[in-house]
Amino acid sequence: METYLVGGAVRDRLLGLPIREKDWVVVGASPQDMLDRGFKQVGKDFPVFLHPTTKDEYALARTERKTGHGYKGFAFHTSTDVTLEQDLKRRDLTINAMAETADGSLIDPYHGQQDLNAGLLRHVSPAFAEDPVRILRIARFAAAFAKWGFKVAHSTNSLMRKMVDDGEVSHLVAERVWAELVKALATDSPQQFFTVLRGCNALAVLFPEIDREYPHDCRTHADKPGIAALEALHHSVSYSEDPRLRFSVLLQALGENLTQHERIVQAETLCARLRAPNDYTQLALNAIRLERQAGSDIPEDILELMESSGAFKQKGRWRLLLSVYQAAGLIDQQRADKLIATSVAAAGVNAAGLAHPNLSGPALGAAIRTKRLEIIANAGL
Numbered sequence: 001m002e003t004y005l006v007g008g009a010v011r012d013r014l015l016g017l018p019i020r021e022k023d024w025v026v027v028g029a030s031p032q033d034m035l036d037r038g039f040k041q042v043g044k045d046f047p048v049f050l051h052p053t054t055k056d057e058y059a060l061a062r063t064e065r066k067t068g069h070g071y072k073g074f075a076f077h078t079s080t081d082v083t084l085e086q087d088l089k090r091r092d093l094t095i096n097a098m099a100e101t102a103d104g105s106l107i108d109p110y111h112g113q114q115d116l117n118a119g120l121l122r123h124v125s126p127a128f129a130e131d132p133v134r135i136l137r138i139a140r141f142a143a144a145f146a147k148w149g150f151k152v153a154h155s156t157n158s159l160m161r162k163m164v165d166d167g168e169v170s171h172l173v174a175e176r177v178w179a180e181l182v183k184a185l186a187t188d189s190p191q192q193f194f195t196v197l198r199g200c201n202a203l204a205v206l207f208p209e210i211d212r213e214y215p216h217d218c219r220t221h222a223d224k225p226g227i228a229a230l231e232a233l234h235h236s237v238s239y240s241e242d243p244r245l246r247f248s249v250l251l252q253a254l255g256e257n258l259t260q261h262e263r264i265v266q267a268e269t270l271c272a273r274l275r276a277p278n279d280y281t282q283l284a285l286n287a288i289r290l291e292r293q294a295g296s297d298i299p300e301d302i303l304e305l306m307e308s309s310g311a312f313k314q315k316g317r318w319r320l321l322l323s324v325y326q327a328a329g330l331i332d333q334q335r336a337d338k339l340i341a342t343s344v345a346a347a348g349v350n351a352a353g354l355a356h357p358n359l360s361g362p363a364l365g366a367a368i369r370t371k372r373l374e375i376i377a378n379a380g381l
Contacts, residue, residue, distance in 0.1 A: 146189035
């Protein structure tokens with residue numbers, strides 16, 4: 001029984017990055033061997049165990065066999081005779097197919113360190129084509145490692161194109177697409193995620209709303225966003241690490257030639273198809289619906305902006321929307337600060353502070369609204 005550190009931990013150590021989690025492969029052991037050593041089995045599809053003290057994941061060495069479409073169409077084989085090299089061969093990229101022994105020695109049968117030094121994202125074997133999620137993963141790695149100049153190997157991009165042509169991408173479920181998208185949005189170069197997907201023709205399948213933004217026959221360099229929406233997404237990185245903000249900036253920038261109603265319908269369609277969480281969806285839709293009011297100096301518009309975005313009840317959501325508009329270049333910091341200060345003052349209006357404190361019902365609501373409009377009008381917005 002031999003244990004090896006594998007995958008991302010090995011890769012990140014070689015890149016000089018902090019290791020967030022450790023995954024281990026165990027060769028020459030059976031499930032019962034692991035249980036006898038105090039490990040707790042957690043894997044349903046294949047044997048994965050939690051270490052009794054560190055809680056790191058330990059997986060038995062395994063091979064895979066394609067049995068159907070999509071990322072679930074696999075049969076797994078674990079046995080005491082499965083070698084480390086066989087286990088590493090089933091992995092997606094050479095840079096993720098390295099292992100370390102207990103004494104720190106590197107085991108690199110597929111030349112991952114060489115590709116790491118060359119900045120190449122290269123598939124380990126033709127088996128890469130069996131799992132369409134790998135297209136999303138490689139696009140996400142391209143976004144995460146863009147600052148080191150990583151590129152997709154030509155042979156790998158050709159294989160990804162064939163996967164798209166064969167219809168494998170169409171079998172991806174919304175949850176997996178969304179999970180990889182959110183991870184990509186959290187990187188320093190989220191626009192690269194979409195650039196790589198377009199390079200293998202997967203963008204038109206997964207994100208047709210973004211693919212339509214490109215002029216016909218447009219060619220983009222891997223290090224350039226190529227369209228205004230991706231330029232806006234790239235620009236948003238300097239404003240916030242919050243993926244909700246970045247997602248909203250992207251959707252708000254789509255469809256420059258569409259009407260506002262068409263842009264809202266487009267955003268609703270995209271969010272529904274990806275099954276985006278409600279907080280992502282509502283922020284993105286509000287960013288489109290209220291963009292005119294965000295730059296208006298008309299008190300009624302500004303009050304609508306505040307009321308519709310939760311300024312008086314959900315201050316976090318209100319401030320996040322203003323950050324979206326800042327990142328999109330629709331308002332500057334000075335206006336954002338004034339809007340926040342004015343919303344605080346307007347939120348403080350109540351029956352006790354009115355000239356006629358005994359009002360109730362619609363009359364009270366109208367009086368509060370009038371007072372809030374007065375505060376906004378005097379705020380110099």
